[in-house]
Amino acid sequence: MRRKSAETRQEIIDAAYTLFYQKGFMRTGVDAIANAAGITKRTLYQHFGSKDELIGAVLEHQHQIALERIRRWADYMTGTPAQMVMALFEKLVQWAAETEWQGSGFTRAAMEFADLPGHPARKAARRQKQEIEMVLTKKFNGQGFDDAEKLVREVLLLIEGCQSLALIHEDLDYIDAARHAALILVRNYQSDI
Missing domain, CATH: 1.10.10.60 (Homeodomain-like)
Structure with a gap:
């Protein structure tokens, strides 16, 4: 039973x-x-x-799946920091090219419940984004950056922004533009090393 x-x-x-x-x-x-x-x-x-309890359970289940995806992406990110950024955005483009892609479900959930900061969806989105940030920070820490955490936050801003604009304009070229900006960030951080 x-x-x-x-x-x-x-x-x-x-x-x-x-x-x-x-x-x-x-x-x-x-x-x-x-x-x-x-x-x-x-x-x-x-x-x-309740429906809110169901939303929380759905996002918890998806959290594990999405976190595993980002870990696979991080494993794929090898070589120089620039090559790592290229690999990260290559995986993002592959994901976004899927026919049913509508961006990050966690970001969408956070936006839908923006006026309810204690809602399970907001908590799940916050946790998801924090864990992605930790995975990528760990990956970039191995590259000798003094402030890998700051670099990763800036790259994540580009990733979140390009997903939104790609959805709004139905144009994946925004992901390529974000990749280009991320490469400039990496070069700037490397010149500080």
Whole structure:
């Protein structure tokens, strides 16, 4: 019985994530999630006490998947700091070129719940972005930068910005522009070493 319950819970999370990513967190109703998971709304509420609790569970599940993706990207980042930045943006372009790409679900969640700082979505987005920053800082720390943390924050600003503009304009060239700016940042940091 527990296995069936765990499977149902995961099916709800998977269905909810797909709908949240496609339509947004606020615009996706519990009825639509239950229908997509092939369950009743009552069953959904037996697993999750509220839509906010479900959102938190979905983002926690996605956190693990997204963090694993960024760790793979970090493993792919080798060579000089400039080569590392090129590799990072190459992976970003590959991800963004996927047909259903709509940017970072964590960023989108934070924006949807911008007026609710204590909401589970805001907390999950903050945690996700902090952990990505830590992974990349660790990677760049090995390159001899005095302030790898500051460099990574600036690169992450470029990544967040280019994703937003790529979505707004439906043009992935913004990712290339951010890559170019990141390479300039790296060169500036290297001249300080």
